[in-house]
Amino acid sequence: MARNVPDDGKPSRNERIDAAEASGETGGLIETSVTTEDSDEHSTPGRTIIESRGVDVFYDDVQALRGVDMEIPENRVTAMIGPSGCGKSTFLRTINRMNDLVDSARVEGELRFGGTNVYDEGVDPVALRRRIGMVFQSPNPFPKSIYDNAAYGLKVQDKTDDIDDRVERALRDAALWDEVQDRLDESGLELSGGQQQRLCIARAIAVDPDVLLMDEPASALDPVATSKVEDLIADLAEEYTVVIVTHNMQQAARISDKTAVFLTGGELVEFGDTNEIFENPEHDRVEDYITGKFG
Amino acid sequence: MDDQIRTESTRLQLTGGERSRVARERVYRLVLFLCAALSVVVTVTIVVALAVDAVEFFGMVDPVDFFTGTTWVTARDQFGVLPLVTGTLLVTAVSALVAIPIGVASAIYLSEYASPRARSVLKPGLEILAGIPTVVYGYLALIYLTDFLRGLGLDLGTFNVLSASIMVGIMIIPMVSSLSEDAMSAVPDSLREAGYGLGATKYEVSTGIVVPAALSGIFSSFILALSRAIGETMIVVMAMGLRPRMFDLTDPVGSLAESGQTMTSAMVQAVTSDVGAASPTYKSMFALGLTLFAITFAMNLLSNAIAARHREEYQ
Secondary structure, eight states: OGGGOOOOOOOOHHHHHHHHHHTSTHHHHHHHTSSHHHHHHHOOTTSEEEEEEEEEEEETTEEEEEEEEEEEETTSEEEEEOSTTSSHHHHHHHHTTGGGGSTTEEEEEEEEETTEETTSTTOOHHHHHTTEEEEOSSOOOOSSBHHHHHHHHHHHTTOOTTHHHHHHHHHHHTTOHHHHTTOTTSBGGGSOHHHHHHHHHHHHHHTOOSEEEEESTTTTSOHHHHHHHHHHHHHHTTTSEEEEEOSOHHHHHHHOSEEEEEETTTEEEEEEEHHHHHHSOSSHHHHHHHTTSOO | OHHHHSOGGGSOOOSSOOHHHHHHHHHHHHHHHHHHHHHHHHHHHHHHHHHHHHHHHHHHSOHHHHHHOOOEEGGGTEEOOHHHHHHHHHHHHHHHHHHHHHHHHHHHIIIIIOOHHHHHHHHHHHHHHHHSOHHHHHHHIIIIIHHHHHHTTOOOOSSOHHHHHHHHHHHHHHHHHHHHHHHHHTSOHHHHHHHHHTTOOHHHHIIIIIHHHTHHHHHHHHHHHHHHHHHOOHHHHHHSOSOOOOOOTTOHHHHHHSOOOOHHHHHHHHHHSOOOTTSHHHHHHHHHHHHHHHHHHHHHHHHHHHHHHTTTOOO
């Protein structure tokens, strides 16, 4: 699939900023993400950072998402749940334009990040992905050393000053430092599955993105590793906006502030505070789903 | 326990199945084994055949003179193999300089950049390149490439090392590109996605993630292609001339511009010349063949060692 990625020619730093500015108000956001401290000062927990308006996604003629409207709050955990094939992962990949990598995918509607429609002409998906990190379903560390895994994004994004400190901070924030500090030169593939996933989280947060997208990050892990990753997600929400796809409803209930329920057909059926969704869902279909009557 | 409970007549019959089935299995096994063993038998036969005649040759020519001599003039019974070895290595090195960058670059393009449309044109194109008989390449080198290079201002002889080597390089591009592309295509997409997810560009993902992850396969393609270059005969016979010449370190450009000879080409000369089958000139062919075999065998071992070291580091 990645075979046919549209051309992401490497833009110079200036071009990237130009492209972002040309498309709207992201100029200010670019400055805020330089350091963690800065982004903390500027972020407003609870304010909408990602806004979806009537988003449709098609794979060739098959419609995977239908008119999704959603507001994702800053520095909160937003969970997306639903049965297999409901489009929750598709929506996640729509946010950072990972669907660009799929030739047959087509997106309609508006998806605003910090006020800018990320599908506007002139928006550089590379610049977008530098602000929106992603953690995938099964751990996918690079076949490189633990250090190089954590440092990869920093190198690609030219954030190489204090790189050792940044790597250490990322590994600490991912609750992995104590386990790997003596073996940073070993391959990331030597780690256990749970450690690999935390390494992937470290890799994503090392570059200090605004948003962290997580696509069923614990689904390939055992229960102990899962609970470690869940604890981590709760901590991460203090610094990052976390959007997590999960098929595990208990997990969504435990860790998220907001929950979106997608049901078959690519429809966002209900979106709201997690407590509301789980205790008092508006729709019968949602109630049936979360009480386990189907799905 | 069961034995005591069950009587002889009620016990399940699982032994003594059909004798013909067992026999058939044996035949299948034997036929498959013979096919698998054939290549080993042929290899051993070749080595023994070469060795027998080579031993006879070394009865006539001192092995020390053979392996350290710097003059190869069969008419004067001077059998120093070094000019031929350096000739072979020179061709291999220059062809590698041509084939490795172009082959890897085309593999990256085909694996990472090309649209299905572009692939559908380029891949068959490369396959056709691989299917052209080497005699045609030799002709092209002799008639066209040398003229073309002269047009660029190079002072080349009619027969010269440079044009033959470049043509050998062009011939092995498809081996490098096709095997490297296979290795790159085998890199899981999850690694590419991880790279894109971190804001890497396509070029950064291709060169920083895909190529390193596919390195063992890419190295193997180099070694296989170079083995092919070492053994290439027709192009060098036609376009490089037949004059064994030591590589002159003080004048590398001159060495490339003039004619030269490789081990394979000297073997062709030995077998096509009208010397008797008992003469050292004729027998030298086997000593050369054995030396060549040793070099390519060493390359294969090296290739296996490299592939094992970098073996599928991704999961």
